[in-house]
Amino acid sequence: MMISCVVLLIAPTGAGDDDGGKKLIIGLPYYKSGFAQFVDVQIDPTNNNNQVVQASGYSIAVFNATIAYLTRLHHGISFEFRAFVNNNGSSAGYYDALVSQISAEKYDAVVGDVTILENRFNHADFTLPYTQSNVKMLVKIRHDPRLNMWILYDRLIGEKIQWGFLLWLPVVQAVFPERESLAKNCSRFVLVMWLILWLIVRDLLVDNLMINSSRVKNYSSIKDYKEALDKGSHNGGVDAIFDEAPYFKAFLKQYGSNYAVVSTKHHAAGFGFAFRKGSNLTSHFSKAILNIRESNEMDGIEERYFGSSDDDGNKDQSNSSSNASPQSYCL
Structure with missing residues (x-):
């Protein structure tokens, strides 16, 4: 599933965004030889902010589904994906380093195949897991x-x-x-x-x-x-x-x-989305994850990327x- 780097959802205020409805900067893992089935990004080479032109994969599809659910609840969320890369365009680090960028205030959130681990709570809060891992x-x-x-x-x-x-x-x-x-x-x-x-x-x-x-x-x-x-x-x-x-x-x-x-x-605790500590968005996205897991929507996403559960x-x-x-x- 391909989505644009910026999705603007216009809705009444009170969406739970602690920053007054500002555009969220969301960090994505970037590995050219990694598991592209979960997160696969293309970067705008003309943009110095590592802005993502396209993002696809299982984790992105789940995130996109949670955004759609929150939209139905009249929550307005504007966000922009940024790849976690250094100046030469290669990965700037592994998942611990990526999550730590939230406490460093480089990102407002992190989306990807990020395992919920105890030490990562030092830098961010996590939603409920969207996988049983x-x-x-x-x-x-x-x-x-x-x-x-x-x-x-x-x-x-x-x-x-x-x-x-x-x-x-x-x-x-x-x-x-x-x-x-x-x-x-x-x-x-x-x-x-x-x-x-x-x-x-x-x-x-x-x-x-x-x-x-x-x-x-x-x-x-x-x-x-x-x-x-x-x-x-x-x-x-x-x-x-x-x-x-x-x-x-x-x-x-x-x-x-x-x-x-x-x-x-x-x-393992499973994969989750990371947000700034104390952000109300954590609970909103957790509710959205529960909704899509309890419906057939999550089954459809998993089958699209991994095949049927019977196989x-x-x-x-x-x-x-x-x-x-x-x-x-x-x-």
Whole structure:
């Protein structure tokens, strides 16, 4: 969804704007190689204020929907998007730095895929989240034509898989009585492996992630995620990626057939819009977010950018858990 850099909504006063109805300056994250599915901006090269010519993406679509809702309530809000860039046109910093610009009075608000974190409340207030953002794990899977089945590709659990084979026969006998036994051994194997996967993942994270931080790498785009998983840790890549669920929705829409998402125990607060501390706009936009989440409008926005929830659910193996920290990392 493309929108103009300035939207002026004319309505009676009393819209909740603490600055007497002035035009709001809203900061946007700017990453040329980042997740453009959430925020994608084009800057006016002739403007020294980093004024945005066009903005699109999931987060912008949600913001636009909240503006439409407030307009129906006769609230008048004028705003202008500004990209968070430095003098040479590159990003001026990550999300903590972007949010801090509100307390520095450079921006009145920040819109984007900004996670609600405790430390960011030092610089701004946040609306209610517009996403339900759980922390999940993304892994590469490969197809073995000899077995006609899908296998999780994770070198780090290779040794533990050997114990899985030892447990395979007694577990199958316990779970599937002879009168209900499956036709193919490979089908039995798949089902049993999912039963013990949560134990494998838990041990994996405790032994290899929490202790050995040198194996953690940072990536910032869907393309980076794919290249790292395709390489695997043997070739300088990674075997698993941990991040918030919305990013994996965008990934799976583009590359879903060869990858799977596994749920963890951890939850993030979700994405929210940031405003100046004490601003009445925070409550107004929170109410607007609730309205679109309770309606079919949010479902339509998510389907437009991430595909249907059914498609995503087929790739999410929700029986696994981890003791990983709720931050974005890869291993």
